[in-house]
Amino acid sequence: MNDILAGLVEAGRLVVTLDPDLIEITLRSLQVTVTATVIAAAIGLPFGAWLAVNRFRHRRATIAVMNALMGLPPVVVGLIVYILLSRSGPFGVFGLLFTPAAMIIAQVIIITPLIASISHQAIRDLWAEYHDLLISLNTTKRQRIHALLWDGRRALLTAALAGFGRAIGEVGAIMIVGGNIDHATRVLTTAIALETGKGNFALALALGFVLIALAILVNFLIHGLSRTESESRW
Amino acid sequence: MIRKLLTACWAMCLMTGLASADGLKLAVTTSFHNSGLAEVLLPEILKDTGIDVQLLVVGTGQALRLGEAGDVDAILVHSKAAEEAFVAAGHGTHRREIMYNDFVLIGPSDDPAGIAGTATAAEALERIAAESAPFVSRGDESGTHKAERALWKAAGIAPEGSWYRAAGAGMGATLNTAAGMNAYVLSDRASWLNFGNKGDLALLFAGDPVLFNQYAYIPVNPARHPHVNEDAAARLESWLTSPRAKALIGGYEIGGETLFTFNAVPQ
Amino acid sequence: MVAPILPLTLSAAIVKRQGRRLIGPVDCTIEAAGTTIVMGPNGSGKTTLLRLMHGLERAREGRVAWAVDEPATRAHQAYVFQTPIMMRRSVVECIAYPLLTHGTGRREARARAEEWAARVGLGDALGRMATVLSGGEKQKLALARALIRRPQVLFLDEPCANLDGRATREIESILAEARADGVRIVMSTHDMGQARRLADDVLFLLNGRIHEAAMAWPFFAEPATPEARAFLKGDIVE
Numbered sequence: 001m002n003d004i005l006a007g008l009v010e011a012g013r014l015v016v017t018l019d020p021d022l023i024e025i026t027l028r029s030l031q032v033t034v035t036a037t038v039i040a041a042a043i044g045l046p047f048g049a050w051l052a053v054n055r056f057r058h059r060r061a062t063i064a065v066m067n068a069l070m071g072l073p074p075v076v077v078g079l080i081v082y083i084l085l086s087r088s089g090p091f092g093v094f095g096l097l098f099t100p101a102a103m104i105i106a107q108v109i110i111i112t113p114l115i116a117s118i119s120h121q122a123i124r125d126l127w128a129e130y131h132d133l134l135i136s137l138n139t140t141k142r143q144r145i146h147a148l149l150w151d152g153r154r155a156l157l158t159a160a161l162a163g164f165g166r167a168i169g170e171v172g173a174i175m176i177v178g179g180n181i182d183h184a185t186r187v188l189t190t191a192i193a194l195e196t197g198k199g200n201f202a203l204a205l206a207l208g209f210v211l212i213a214l215a216i217l218v219n220f221l222i223h224g225l226s227r228t229e230s231e232s233r234w
Numbered sequence: 235m236i237r238k239l240l241t242a243c244w245a246m247c248l249m250t251g252l253a254s255a256d257g258l259k260l261a262v263t264t265s266f267h268n269s270g271l272a273e274v275l276l277p278e279i280l281k282d283t284g285i286d287v288q289l290l291v292v293g294t295g296q297a298l299r300l301g302e303a304g305d306v307d308a309i310l311v312h313s314k315a316a317e318e319a320f321v322a323a324g325h326g327t328h329r330r331e332i333m334y335n336d337f338v339l340i341g342p343s344d345d346p347a348g349i350a351g352t353a354t355a356a357e358a359l360e361r362i363a364a365e366s367a368p369f370v371s372r373g374d375e376s377g378t379h380k381a382e383r384a385l386w387k388a389a390g391i392a393p394e395g396s397w398y399r400a401a402g403a404g405m406g407a408t409l410n411t412a413a414g415m416n417a418y419v420l421s422d423r424a425s426w427l428n429f430g431n432k433g434d435l436a437l438l439f440a441g442d443p444v445l446f447n448q449y450a451y452i453p454v455n456p457a458r459h460p461h462v463n464e465d466a467a468a469r470l471e472s473w474l475t476s477p478r479a480k481a482l483i484g485g486y487e488i489g490g491e492t493l494f495t496f497n498a499v500p501q
Numbered sequence: 502m503v504a505p506i507l508p509l510t511l512s513a514a515i516v517k518r519q520g521r522r523l524i525g526p527v528d529c530t531i532e533a534a535g536t537t538i539v540m541g542p543n544g545s546g547k548t549t550l551l552r553l554m555h556g557l558e559r560a561r562e563g564r565v566a567w568a569v570d571e572p573a574t575r576a577h578q579a580y581v582f583q584t585p586i587m588m589r590r591s592v593v594e595c596i597a598y599p600l601l602t603h604g605t606g607r608r609e610a611r612a613r614a615e616e617w618a619a620r621v622g623l624g625d626a627l628g629r630m631a632t633v634l635s636g637g638e639k640q641k642l643a644l645a646r647a648l649i650r651r652p653q654v655l656f657l658d659e660p661c662a663n664l665d666g667r668a669t670r671e672i673e674s675i676l677a678e679a680r681a682d683g684v685r686i687v688m689s690t691h692d693m694g695q696a697r698r699l700a701d702d703v704l705f706l707l708n709g710r711i712h713e714a715a716m717a718w719p720f721f722a723e724p725a726t727p728e729a730r731a732f733l734k735g736d737i738v739e
């Protein structure tokens with residue numbers, strides 16, 4: 001119990017004094033995760049919509065695999081991405097290992113199935129409603145997916161935020177592919193793991209509270225922004 | 235509004251591309267990093283040589299794998315047999331001894347196995363085994379784990395049974411486990427002194443020369459991996475073996491205790 | 502000048518779902534002008550017939566043929582569903598949507614959508630979300646959306662089924678205007694008064710088949726079949 005209190009106090013101190021290390025790793029956490037979320041959303045949202053709209057042979061199997069991939073163990077993803085990006089691996093020449101780019105790649109792999117799956121479910125319901133109208137209006141497949149993505153944007157935002165939530169709190173994969181290098185690839189979660197390892201529970205908890213606060217802040221911010229257009233304008 | 239949001243996101247994506255730093259990647263063991271010595275040395279290295287050393291803090295086993303794959307420019311570890319095999323296999327150019335610290339036996343402050351008064355590390359381990367007192371092992375193929383297994387072997391004991399727990403974790407996490415179970419554990423002195431969650435644990439046995447823990451520096455072989463920063467690795471080696479490094483390493487203390495003994499031989 | 506897509510000819514067309522015959526075999530022709538009212542008891546296949554004509558259902562057997570190739574007719578047909586399907590957009594965006602998907606510029610699409618909104622009495626509701634409109638407003642929106650691309654044929658599936666008298670009258674006057682503009686209307690209804698007011702000719706369905714096809718006045722005055730006679734009298738027909 002005392003540790004939690006000490007953690008809260010330490011968190012307050014770090015935030016109030018604008019601790020430069022804290023700001024650095026917080027910004028890096030945001031940068032890595034926001035980038036990963038944007039990329040994963042750019043892949044996962046249209047894919048989820050495409051799955052909802054199209055009928056093809058292995059559709060059920062594809063959806064089942066996608067749902068299973070939602071539970072991908074991050075450590076395994078990290079290991080695979082490490083092996084691929086290693087200097088001895090197929091993509092070694094790019095020198096991406098132990099850079100934020102490697103962390104983004106790992107996070108994209110982890111959260112894309114999650115975003116695709118949630119958006120597929122949301123879009124499927126909307127498609128059931130719009131189906132006859134969009135067919136009747138003689139829209140192309142592209143236009144249908146576009147309309148579904150646009151009109152379902154609230155639910156899709158939730159899907160993207162779920163992806164963001166999973167990515168920002170993720171440690172196993174980015175520890176392996178990022179390496180937790182100070183001033184290069186250290187982010188909030190890897191710093192928490194490091195400080196826990198050192199037995200500095202108060203500092204680790206403080207960073208944890210900052211992480212939670214950050215996640216909440218981002219969610220409020222996004223919802224706040226999306227509410228401003230609840231009455232849609234031309 | 236959503237367009238603005240996307241624009242902001244793209245700006246962040248672009249920033250990511252610029253964020254990678256140039257420098258030398260050095261794989262070190264958790265025990266070295268936990269000592270806190272790195273935080274003293276790295277700024278001085280940057281000041282003296284201009285090399286931005288990026289530490290990858292991993293276990294010895296993983297450090298050697300990173301060197302093998304060419305993902306780091308040099309490694310600094312403490313597991314002599316594995317290091318020599320690494321160099322012999324051509325993954326590293328050579329092995330340079332830098333300094334040593336020592337391992338210590340930690341246990342519950344009331345010392346149920348009574349190891350505090352023993353003469354040798356082997357005797358201390360015999361008592362723990364005889365009492366079946368809880369003992370937490372790193373169990374992660376790290377340098378510390380290998381040293382621990384060598385000690386059990388030297389004492390003629392095959393540790394097994396419910397009292398012997400392999401944590402499969404780094405030094406800090408293993409110490410956390412030992413603190414939680416109130417168990418015995420082998421740690422390097424530096425990690426122990428810097429450890430923040432000691433609980434009821436205390437340092438019970440130290441000083442046997444078999445507990446000395448030699449650190450060595452190995453540059454990754456540029457013949458195998460042409461992209462490694464060979465020049466910086468060489469300059470870092472000469473800095474680490476310089477009188478300046480000797481003064482900083484020898485002078486590093488925690489709570490008034492010296493941790494490392496510099497023993498690099500000038501060339 | 503757009504090539505006329507009518508007449509529409511159904512020959513021995515059958516629609517099945519999961520092996521069960523929904524309608525057919527159906528033979529009929531929709532000629533170039535006027536309003537056809539599709540009548541018949543519940544389950545007689547009115548909705549399926551309209552969906553078949555519009556291409557939302559496929560004929561398992563038989564043929565549905567237009568004067569030109571079917572894909573070329575798509576842009577010149579429109580359909581109003583019994584339960585209006587509202588996109589989650591503002592009224593003006595909903596009405597403009599069919600124009601936007603067919604290459605009209607945003608500015609022009611908006612201007613024409615505003616014009617149509619005013620024509621159907623939604624001029625004050627341009628910025629409101631379509632999903633929160635009343636039933637009558639939704640159906641008027643659906644009509645504007647269907648008519649904005651000046652279709653040659655407009656199908657309506659009981660558009661006034663859940664509406665009160667005033668909303669029904671407004672919709673009928675929009676339909677009368679559309680008919681005057683030369684839009685061919687094919688519409689199902691349960692409302693006998695509405696059928697009498699709008700029909701030029703009638704298709705009376707029973708058990709998935711066209712039981713009687715006739716011009717409006719002979720049909721309402723003296724139906725040829727006893728079933729149609731009973732239906733018009735309000736008796737239960739099976």
